[in-house]
Structure formats: structure tokens, C-alpha cells
Amino acid sequence: MARAAPQPGKTFDHVASGGPGTRRGLWFYRPLEKPLEAFLVSAGVVALGEMGDKTQLLAILLAARFRKPWPIVAGILVATLANHAGAAAIGGWIARAVDPDVLRWVIGFSFIAMAAWVLVPDKADGVDAAVPARYGVVATTAVSFFVAEMGDKTQLATVALAARYPDLLAVVVGTTLGMLLANVPAVLLGHQIARRVSLRLVHAVAAGLFALIGVLALVGGHRLA
16 A cells, blocks of 8 residues: 655655655654755854855955955856855765764754854964865865865755755755855955854854754754754
């Protein structure tokens, strides 16, 4: 006897393993989950987490060095898409491979750990020396950002968000937009941003958002929207 399909809007708590991408028993998964939620949460988390991050400092340094803002923005876009697409693929694989109950704790504690991490300010020491400038502005920016983003909190946040949300495209587009929202003003306005914006306040808000997502994951049965 055929199993009845889950109804739209209801949790997917007892779905048998079907095929690639099926997330059995995940308390946070709905078959028709709106990609808009994944997109907005991903964009907000990364935009706040990126403020004062070493890659934002790198954007300011590159802007001062080359004085060509739009090629720098293009390089940031290329690097972020490549880096975060890979991170999202890892997060999606984790969601399929890890037991749902274990995954809930992994996601929860990962976000709580990042909440503490985001309160520690990054320094610009050495971040502009990742790649020699002889490759051109776009290539230099793209490779520098890709290298600087490896193991960074925004990359790890992308992994966790991709494990949290089944719509990987929405996560990647959202995290990429978040990177651009934080870095494009840094490229265009440079040190004026640092003087006018309270990074301590931004870090506190970002830490609160990371912690909230982590707590919601741990208590189970709750949604962000």
C-alpha cells in the first residue's frame, strides 16, 4: 500500500528515505519550505557576521591599493559564489549523512559557537598578502577572498545554514548577497564605514542572531518564521 504524501506546510517527521536529497525525520524540514526564508536568513546572518571580519578588512585594503572598486566587487562575487557553493554542498551532504537527532545538536552548537566567535574582532595583519597583485584586480581579489574565506566564520555559517535548510540555491544566493551587502560599502567608502559604524554593536547583534538560531535548533520543533 502506497504511503500518503505529506501535506504542504506540515513537518516531515516520518518520511521514509526516498532518494537523493530526502531528509528523513528532520524536525525542521517541510516539503514545500519557502526558499525565501532560507534566502533572507542566510543573507542576514552573513551580512552581520561579515561586519568587521577579516575579509571585509581585506576589501578595504584592496580598495585602497587598487582604487578600482567595481573590479574588486566582481572579484568578491566570483570568490564568494565559488566558496559558498562548495560550503553549501558540504552542508547538504552532512544533512543527508548525519542522523537527524545528531544533526540537530551539531547545528545548534555550531551556531552558538559562532555567536561567541563573532564577538572576537579580526585583525588585518597579513590579509592583503594572500596573492601577488600581478594577476590583475579581479583575479587578485577573487583568489585573495577565496583563500581568506577558507575556514572563516561566514563559510562555516554557510555550511550550517545549508544543513539547516534544504534549498541550497537559496542559501548560496542569500549568503552571497550578505557578503556583498557587507563588502560593497566597504569597497566604496573604505575607512569611513569603520569610523561611522559601531562594529561592537554590529558584532553583538550578529552574535545574538547566531545564538538565537542555535537555541532554536537545540530546543527542536521551532521555526525561525
